[in-house]
Amino acid sequence: xxxxxxxxxxxxxxxxxxxxxxxxxxxxxxxxxxxxxxxxxxxxxxxxxxxxxxxxxxxxxxxxxxxxxxxxxxxxxxxxxxxxxxxxxxxxxxxxxxxxxxxxxxxxxxxxxxxxxxxxxxxxxxxxxxxxxxxxxxxxxxxxxxxxxxxxxxxxxxxxxxxxxxxxxxxxxxxxxxxxxxxxxxxxxxxxxxxxxxxxxxxxxxxxxxxxxxxxxxxxxxxxxxxxxxxxxxxxxxxxxxxxxxxxxxxxxxxxxxxxxxxxxxxxxxxxxxxxxxxxxxxxxxxxxxxxxxxxxxxxxxxxxxxxxxxxxxxxxx
Amino acid sequence: xxxxxxxxxxxxxxxxxxxxxxxxxxxxxxxxxxxxxxxxxxxxxxxxxxxxxxxxxxxxxxxxxxxxxxxxxxxxxxxxxxxxxxxxxxxxxxxxxxxxxxxxxxxxxxxxxxxxxxxxxxxxxxxxxxxxxxxxxxxxxxxxxxxxxxxxxxxxxxxxxxxxxxxxxxxxxxxxxxxxxxxxxxxxxxxxxxxxxxxxxxxxxxxxxxxxxxxxxxxxxxxxxxxxxxxxxxxxxxxxxxxxxxxxxxxxxxxxxxxxx
Numbered sequence: 421x422x423x424x425x426x427x428x429x430x431x432x433x434x435x436x437x438x439x440x441x442x443x444x445x446x447x448x449x450x451x452x453x454x455x456x457x458x459x460x461x462x463x464x465x466x467x468x469x470x471x472x473x474x475x476x477x478x479x480x481x482x483x484x485x486x487x488x489x490x491x492x493x494x495x496x497x498x499x500x501x502x503x504x505x506x507x508x509x510x511x512x513x514x515x516x517x518x519x520x521x522x523x524x525x526x527x528x529x530x531x532x533x534x535x536x537x538x539x540x541x542x543x544x545x546x547x548x549x550x551x552x553x554x555x556x557x558x559x560x561x562x563x564x565x566x567x568x569x570x571x572x573x574x575x576x577x578x579x580x581x582x583x584x585x586x587x588x589x590x591x592x593x594x595x596x597x598x599x600x601x602x603x604x605x606x607x608x609x610x611x612x613x614x615x616x617x618x619x620x621x622x623x624x625x626x627x628x629x630x631x632x633x634x635x636x637x638x639x640x641x642x643x644x645x646x647x648x649x650x651x652x653x654x655x656x657x658x659x660x661x662x663x664x665x666x667x668x669x670x671x672x673x674x675x676x677x678x679x680x681x682x683x684x685x686x687x688x689x690x691x692x693x694x695x696x697x698x699x700x701x702x703x704x705x706x707x708x709x710x711x712x713x714x715x716x717x718x719x720x721x722x723x724x725x726x727x728x729x730x731x732x733x734x735x736x737x738x
Numbered sequence: 739x740x741x742x743x744x745x746x747x748x749x750x751x752x753x754x755x756x757x758x759x760x761x762x763x764x765x766x767x768x769x770x771x772x773x774x775x776x777x778x779x780x781x782x783x784x785x786x787x788x789x790x791x792x793x794x795x796x797x798x799x800x801x802x803x804x805x806x807x808x809x810x811x812x813x814x815x816x817x818x819x820x821x822x823x824x825x826x827x828x829x830x831x832x833x834x835x836x837x838x839x840x841x842x843x844x845x846x847x848x849x850x851x852x853x854x855x856x857x858x859x860x861x862x863x864x865x866x867x868x869x870x871x872x873x874x875x876x877x878x879x880x881x882x883x884x885x886x887x888x889x890x891x892x893x894x895x896x897x898x899x900x901x902x903x904x905x906x907x908x909x910x911x912x913x914x915x916x917x918x919x920x921x922x923x924x925x926x927x928x929x930x931x932x933x934x935x936x937x938x939x940x941x942x943x944x945x946x947x948x949x950x951x952x953x954x955x956x957x958x959x960x961x962x963x964x965x966x967x968x969x970x971x972x973x974x975x976x977x978x979x980x981x982x983x984x985x986x987x988x989x990x991x992x993x994x995x996x997x998x999x
Contacts, residue, residue, distance in 0.1 A: 487899055487906050488882065514901070518871060518883060525839060525872035530959035533868060546963070552764065553748055555755045559964040599880035600897075600910035608904035616902060620999075644999065662921065668748070668860075669776070669920050677998050687755070688748055698998055700989070701974070717974045718989050720982040729986035736994050 422540050424455045425505040425566075426472070427496055428463075429513060435464050439511040441578035443571050444471055447509055448581060450540050458499060460492060463587060471581035476590045488600050489515060493522040498593045500527070505566050507538075507545055512570040524568045531568045532560055536575040536695075545569075553668045554691040574674035574695030613647045615664065620646025621675045621693070623666055624654055627682020627703060627722070631659035636722075637681060640730050643737060649673065649693075651683045667692035681722050685710030702726070739846060740785050740819065741857040741870060742778040742801045744810055747771065755967070762965040763832075772810050777858025779925035781918040782814040784856055784888060786926065789818065792890065796820050798849065802841045804831045808941070815936035816928030822941040823849055829946060829953050837956035839872040844949040846877070854895065855915045859884060867917075874915035882910050886921040 424447040431437040440457075447455045448471050455472040460479070467475045478495040485491040496519055500508055508523065510516030512534045524531035536557075537548035545567040551558045615621065622641045624634055634648065641648045649666040650659070666673055668688040678696035682703060683689060690713055693699065701714035702722050711717050718725055747770050754767040766772065782799065789795035797819040801811060806826055815822055825845050833841070846852065855877075857870030874881035886905060887898040893912050898905040900919050910916075928936070946952065977992055979985035993999045 487901065488880075488908070490880075514884075517867065518881075521868045521871035522875050522881070524868070525836070525875035528836070531835065531868055531872075532960060551965070552746070552755065555967065556757055556764070556965055557968050558762075558962060560960040561963055562960055564959045600882050600908050600914065602906050602908050604907035605901070606898075606904045606907065614902060677993065698993075698996070700993070702989075711974045711976075713972060714974045715972060716977060716989065716992060718977050718982075718985045720985060724982035725986040725989070727986065728983040729990050732987045732990035733999060736990060736999065 421452045421454055422450050422507065422545075423503070423505040424450065424453055424507045424509055425500055425503055426455055426457045426509045427516065427519065428457050428459045428467075429511055429515060430459070430464060436466055436470070437511070438578050439513065439571070439573045442573070442576040443509050443511055444579035445576045445581075446538055446571055447507070448579065449576075450507070450538065450545075456503060456505070457585070458496065458590070460495070468585065468587055469582045470585055471579055471583040472585040473583075475585045475587045477588075478590050479592060484598060484602055487514070487602060488598060489518050489522070490596050490598055490600075493519050493526070494596045495590075495593050497523050497526055499590045500566065502591070506540075508566050508568045509538075510568075510570045512572050516570045520568050520570050527566075529566055529568050530562045530564045532562060533570045534572045535569050536572050538569060538571070550691070550694075553688045554694055555687040572695060573672070574697075612642065613645065615647045615649055615666070615671050615673055618647035618673065619676045620644035620679070621649045621666070621673050621677075621696070622646060622679045622681065623649035623651065623683060623693070624660070624681045625651035625683030625689075626653040626657070627684070627705075628654065628659070629682075633682075633722075634660050636726055636730075640679070640726065640733070643730060643734050644677075646675065651686075651689050680710050680714070681726070683710055684708045685713055739849075739852040739855045740778070740781045740797060740799045740814065741842065741855065741873075742782065742799050742811070742814055743775045743861050744772050744801065744803055744806060745775045745861060747773045748776065757965055757967055759964075759966060762962050764965075772807050774810055774813050775858055775861045776925075777860055777918075777920060779814070779817075779858070780920050780922050781856040781858050782817055782819060783925040784885070784916075784918045784922055785854075786818050788888070788890060798823055798852070800842065800845055800849070801825070802830060802833065802838055802845070804828050811941070812936045812939070813928065815939050816932040817926055818932055822939065823944065824941045825944045825946075825949065827946045829956075832958070832962070833956065834958040834960050835868040835872060836959050838869050839876055840955060841949065841951065842869065842873055843876045844951055845944055846873075848944065848949060853890075853912045855879070855913070857915075857917050859917050859919045870915060870917045877915065880910050880914045881916075882908050882914065883917040884919045885916045886919050888916065
């Protein structure tokens with residue numbers, strides 16, 4: 421038997437996040453898995469049919485703990501200590517990255533971040549994770565218990581299995597002193613869909629030749645209901661704000677379709693978009709690395725290709 | 739105290755990126771020297787901004803590893819950092835993050851008092867982003883990640899922490915551990931005077947013995963079984979029309995056929 425504690429997250433609507441459902445699939449994929457799913461605060465009603473033995477609710481994370489996660493770390497650590505699981509699984513989100521690392525070092529446990537695969541055999545847990553900006557994959561065997569892992573978004577298909585777990589509240593934990601204090605949260609304006617949430621991302625790179633081209637990409641993104649991304653080269657050139665940057669030094673996206681226009685596909689860029697369902701490349705250089713990563717491609721001049729592409733998409737959507 | 743790591747140059751073209759599968763390590767391509775992890779230079783820049791506004795700031799850059807290339811490691815000194823402390827030992831070739839944190843914690847405690855520990859948001863080689871976070875736990879200090887702006891106010895530090903839609907304003911007591919994000923701003927280029935000064939500075943070097951640690955203390959919790967370049971199983975389907983405009987149209991129709999749009 422392999423006991424798994426999965427620390428769940430909810431989306432903006434309060435429902436179980438897609439990435440948590442992916443983690444549920446990963447956890448249930450382990451041999452003889454017995455899965456406990458923990459929610460910070462109340463569990464959504466749909467948690468009662470998750471494929472798990474047990475759903476527990478930990479004390480709520482309020483705004484003062486958000487981003488600092490002192491209380492969240494203490495709550496997860498206390499519950500993990502009472503359960504003593506073989507694996508503690510998180511998503512590689514802001515919350516998951518920080519709480520997993522703090523938990524691992526607080527309890528002197530092994531930690532593997534941003535995994536794209538997890539398996540177990542003969543009592544040992546193994547993980548696969550991309551390294552060197554996605555240029556290589558590394559397989560590790562984890563040599564201590566618990567194995568603390570974070571999963572990359574999109575690495576697994578969301579679980580569609582159902583179960584009838586017991587749902588209970590964990591013993592309440594002591595409230596910890598917040599040493600760092602959040603004094604304010606400031607929203608900065610953004611247009612349209614959030615890059616990380618978009619089902620369609622249209623990204624441009626050095627091959628666009630200048631900032632004006634991003635108007636065409638913005639047009640395509642709005643037809644698709646998606647967001648505009650960019651390579652580091654395009655951002656560094658000042659053609660578009662760095663908040664649009666996709667890649668190792670920017671945002672990680674996993675849309676259904678990632679359309680890369682004039683992007684060569686350097687590994688540091690691919691690190692931010694390789695978990696997209698389908699990559700579509702438009703580039704005039706047929707030897708570009710992007711064509712090795714893409715599912716569909718057109719070799720040619722984007723200025724001639726995009727107008728008819730956008731027009732056809734518009735007709736199809738109408 | 740700024741944490742810095744020597745890494746293979748992440749701008750190495752994919753065609754030159756090779757792995758020796760017998761030793762599970764990256765072969766450094768000829769003519770592409772290692773560099774200081776780019777995100778760590780953001781942390782150096784953060785420290786330099788503090789120093790710009792207060793001459794009483796002393797910046798120590800700390801690294802752990804083997805086979806240090808001084809031209810690379812002295813870059814933070816050339817940018818304006820005051821000291822370079824290296825935990826250098828040939829045994830420190832393949833460290834996991836738990837061993838790295840132990841070494842850094844021991845070196846920090848030996849080196850003396852500090853007010854802030856700054857690290858980059860992640861490393862461009864193993865990309866774990868754990869070390870700075872872990873250090874806050876081991877040293878028992880408050881942690882704030884993804885800092886894009888900082889200002890010291892007496893015995894506390896005012897921070898802006900990056901969140902997807904903006905930032906959180908956070909106040910943390912000193913000493914504290916911070917990770918710095920690249921939104922803080924481009925690291926400055928070393929000027930000639932900085933480069934000259936850096937060339938005269940010698941790193942202070944700690945060995946494992948100096949830190950009272952033995953190789954057994956550094957046993958990895960993760961064992962690397964295999965490191966490899968993934969075979970691309972993706973076969974690109976090139977869409978070709980009569981001309982480029984026709985290709986654009988056919989691409990849209992093909993994506994619809996696959997129910998992608």
